[in-house]
Amino acid sequence: MNIVFMGTPEFAVPSLKKLVEFGHNVMLAITQPDKPKGRGKKLSFPPVKEFAIKHGIEVYQPLKLKNNEEVFEKIRRLKPELIVVAAYGKILPEEILKIPKFGCVNVHASLLPKYRGAAPINWAVINGEKETGITIMYMEKGLDTGDILLQKSIPILEEDNAETIHDKLAILGGDVLIDAINMMCNGTLMSLKQDDSKATYAPMLEKSMGLINWEKDAIEIRNLIRGLRPWPGAYTYYNGSMLKIWSADVYHYSGDEKPGTIIESDDTLIIKCGKEALKVIEIQGEGTRKMNVEDYLRGHLIKKGEQLEGITI
Structure with a gap:
C-alpha cells in the first residue's frame, strides 16, 4: 500500500519500522522540525527522521499544518492510499484527512474511548488502571473521537511505570497497525463508533503535577510516581531542597503522625x-544522580520525625 507516515518521537518508530518490514511503500515521512538538545543546544533529529533517513524515505518537516497549502499540495501530489499517524504532535487539518483513498488512521496509546488526549499512558498509570492498550482508529475532526478499527490490550503490572508501558505499547502499536492494514486490504476490517459517554480525557502533563500531596493515600502517591516517570517526575522538598522520588512501594502503617x-x-x-506510608526505593537530590535510597542516605542526612515540605492540601 502507498502510505504517508506522520510521527515524531520514539513511540512512532516501531510503527514505521513495521510498515517498511512488511513491504508497504512509505512515500514520505512527515515529522516535527529538528529541536535543540543538550547543553550545547545542538539541533537534534526526531527519532522518526533518523529512521527514515537510514531507510531511504523522504523526510518533510513543516513548521505548521494549519492553512499550509504547500503541505496539502505535497501530499496530494503523492496520492497516498493511506496516511498513518503515530504521535505526530499536531492536529491534522480536514484538508489532509480528506486526501487518502482509505483515510487517515492513528496509532493511539489507550483503549479508546478512555484517555483521549496528549498523555494517555501517563494518566492510565496515575489513575491506577490495571490494563491499557493500542487503538487503531480512523481520524476525524474531533480529538481522538474517530471510529475504532482494531484494539489490543496489555496488563499494567505492579512493577510497571509510564516509561515501561510506553516501550511496550510502542512495539504493540506496530503489530496492531499491520494487522489493521492487512484486514483493510482484504476487506475484513470493521469499524466501531466510540461510546462518547465512556470517554475520559488525558491532558498534557505539567511539571507542577509532580509535587506530592502527602495527604493522599500511599497507593495514589505511588501511582503518581509511576505515572510521571520519566517526566516531569514526582517530587517533594526537605529543608528547602528538592527530592525527586523515582520509585516507591506502599508500606503498611497506621500511626497518627501528620502526613x-x-x-x-x-x-x-x-x-x-x-493513609498508610510510602517506602522510597529510588531517589534523587538536587545536584545528584538517581540512586537507591540506601546509597543516598549514606551521604545525605535526613532526620526521622521531620516534615517534608511542599505539601498541597
Whole structure:
C-alpha cells in the first residue's frame, strides 16, 4: 500500500519500522522540525527522521499544518492510499484527512474511548488502571473521537511505570497497525463508533503535577510516581531542597503522625501519607544522580520525625 507516515518521537518508530518490514511503500515521512538538545543546544533529529533517513524515505518537516497549502499540495501530489499517524504532535487539518483513498488512521496509546488526549499512558498509570492498550482508529475532526478499527490490550503490572508501558505499547502499536492494514486490504476490517459517554480525557502533563500531596493515600502517591516517570517526575522538598522520588512501594502503617512526616530514615526512607506510608526505593537530590535510597542516605542526612515540605492540601 502507498502510505504517508506522520510521527515524531520514539513511540512512532516501531510503527514505521513495521510498515517498511512488511513491504508497504512509505512515500514520505512527515515529522516535527529538528529541536535543540543538550547543553550545547545542538539541533537534534526526531527519532522518526533518523529512521527514515537510514531507510531511504523522504523526510518533510513543516513548521505548521494549519492553512499550509504547500503541505496539502505535497501530499496530494503523492496520492497516498493511506496516511498513518503515530504521535505526530499536531492536529491534522480536514484538508489532509480528506486526501487518502482509505483515510487517515492513528496509532493511539489507550483503549479508546478512555484517555483521549496528549498523555494517555501517563494518566492510565496515575489513575491506577490495571490494563491499557493500542487503538487503531480512523481520524476525524474531533480529538481522538474517530471510529475504532482494531484494539489490543496489555496488563499494567505492579512493577510497571509510564516509561515501561510506553516501550511496550510502542512495539504493540506496530503489530496492531499491520494487522489493521492487512484486514483493510482484504476487506475484513470493521469499524466501531466510540461510546462518547465512556470517554475520559488525558491532558498534557505539567511539571507542577509532580509535587506530592502527602495527604493522599500511599497507593495514589505511588501511582503518581509511576505515572510521571520519566517526566516531569514526582517530587517533594526537605529543608528547602528538592527530592525527586523515582520509585516507591506502599508500606503498611497506621500511626497518627501528620502526613509528610519521616517515619524511618536510617537505611530506609519511609514517609507517612494520608493513609498508610510510602517506602522510597529510588531517589534523587538536587545536584545528584538517581540512586537507591540506601546509597543516598549514606551521604545525605535526613532526620526521622521531620516534615517534608511542599505539601498541597
